[in-house]
Amino acid sequence: SSIFDRVKEAPPDPILSISAAYRADPSPKKVNLGVGAYRTDDGSPYVLPIVKHFEQQFANDPSTTHEYLPQDGFTNFNYHSARLILGHDSSALKEERVVTVQALSGTGALRIGFAFIANFIGNRLVYIPNPTWSNHRNVVPQAGLPPTKNYRYFEPNTRAVDIEGLLQDLSIAIEGSIVIFHGCAHNPTGADPSKADWQRILKVVKSKKLVPFFDNAYQGFASGNLDTDAWSTRLFVESGIDMFVAQSYAKNMGMYGERVGALNVILSSSGPVTAVKSQLKQLIRAMYSNPPLHGARIAAAIMSDKESFRQWEMELEKMSARIQTMRLRLRDALNKNGAPGNWDHIVNQIGMFSFTGLTSQQVAFMRDKYHIYMTSNGRVSMAGLTESTVDYVADAIKDAVE
Numbered sequence: 001s002s003i004f005d006r007v008k009e010a011p012p013d014p015i016l017s018i019s020a021a022y023r024a025d026p027s028p029k030k031v032n033l034g035v036g037a038y039r040t041d042d043g044s045p046y047v048l049p050i051v052k053h054f055e056q057q058f059a060n061d062p063s064t065t066h067e068y069l070p071q072d073g074f075t076n077f078n079y080h081s082a083r084l085i086l087g088h089d090s091s092a093l094k095e096e097r098v099v100t101v102q103a104l105s106g107t108g109a110l111r112i113g114f115a116f117i118a119n120f121i122g123n124r125l126v127y128i129p130n131p132t133w134s135n136h137r138n139v140v141p142q143a144g145l146p147p148t149k150n151y152r153y154f155e156p157n158t159r160a161v162d163i164e165g166l167l168q169d170l171s172i173a174i175e176g177s178i179v180i181f182h183g184c185a186h187n188p189t190g191a192d193p194s195k196a197d198w199q200r201i202l203k204v205v206k207s208k209k210l211v212p213f214f215d216n217a218y219q220g221f222a223s224g225n226l227d228t229d230a231w232s233t234r235l236f237v238e239s240g241i242d243m244f245v246a247q248s249y250a251k252n253m254g255m256y257g258e259r260v261g262a263l264n265v266i267l268s269s270s271g272p273v274t275a276v277k278s279q280l281k282q283l284i285r286a287m288y289s290n291p292p293l294h295g296a297r298i299a300a301a302i303m304s305d306k307e308s309f310r311q312w313e314m315e316l317e318k319m320s321a322r323i324q325t326m327r328l329r330l331r332d333a334l335n336k337n338g339a340p341g342n343w344d345h346i347v348n349q350i351g352m353f354s355f356t357g358l359t360s361q362q363v364a365f366m367r368d369k370y371h372i373y374m375t376s377n378g379r380v381s382m383a384g385l386t387e388s389t390v391d392y393v394a395d396a397i398k399d400a401v402e
């Protein structure tokens with residue numbers, strides 16, 4: 001017998017297992033609409049030219065080293081990261097009520113944020129939108145908190161945010177609970193609250209003393225504009241409450257594998273700033289000691305130079321525009337081939353994904369017959385579509401829904 005005999009096999013990850021199945025499929029017709037990674041119009045991964053520029057510059061610079069970072073990461077990166085999401089004139093930054101630590105991309109930011117909550121705030125309930133990015137349900141209990149609770153988010157009939165249901169559920173949440181919000185480009189639905197909706201949500205959050213945890217994985221990628229996509233986060237931060245803000249540079253800088261991200265803890269008063277920062281550093285020390293340097297060095301270089309920043313903004317506009325074009329192309333192809341139903345939601349949704357409304361049976365049918373891969377909830381990564389695959393996918397959808 002072995003100490004490992006009692007280990008049961010974990011269920012496959014609903015998102016990552018799709019890429020594995022896609023890779024194993026020998027069909028030349030196969031299309032991967034599963035994982036949320038940007039692809040060019042010929043279906044290739046994309047390295048942003050401004051990222052490549054600094055990568056080469058650092059590689060050729062004899063003063064470049066690979067020394068350890070401190071536990072909280074690269075100072076210049078943290079400085080610019082906080083300003084990117086909170087805005088340069090953020091009152092929280094001016095009043096020095098923000099603690100920013102570099103994190104292992106967005107997932108790592110969530111992970112240390114919830115570990116901090118479990119260790120120093122208490123055994124609080126965490127509310128997540130229904131549906132949400134599936135990993136939220138893993139990260140929260142792994143960090144030592146109770147299993148998550150759902151709040152209503154999406155109304156499948158109208159394919160819009162169920163704002164009344166959302167407000168009702170938050171208004172009966174246990175006081176002091178943590179609530180995860182997607183700052184923009186909600187994954188998987190592509191449906192975001194309106195500005196007026198966010199204001200109503202903030203009211204309930206304040207009256208129930210809820211603690212918002214904003215998950216920002218798509219800043220700049222949704223609308224193509226970094227400030228527009230930060231609007232909801234800034235609304236909440238400027239209201240002066242205690243809250244958490246996670247950032248990822250996976251999508252917006254295309255540095256998926258470099259794990260570049262940050263956690264911002266926003267305090268309602270500056271008193272505990274030093275204590276909070278020291279405990280975050282202690283947590284990180286025990287988990288992985290310090291974060292990786294390579295991606296943070298590049299991100300900091302882009303964000304701290306005006307001209308480089310402008311180039312990055314142009315790249316974001318380009319990437320989000322290609323996704324928008326694919327939305328139009330897919331909707332038009334479905335109207336043209338006569339697939340039953342109204343497909344306007346594909347163009348009305350925002351961000352990387354379209355929540356098509358396809359059932360898990362229809363998704364399985366498309367995988368088996370057409371070698372088209374997407375998550376079983378009918379979520380399609382729009383960046384996975386190209387001019388040469390969009391008609392094929394539209395015809396497969398028609399076949400699946402008829």
Ligand code: PMP
Binds near residue numbers: 036104261
């Ligand atoms: N949150 C949401 C809602 C996401 O969609 C993602 C990326 N799929 C993440 C967080 C984090 O991704 P990463 O750890 O690669 O930054």
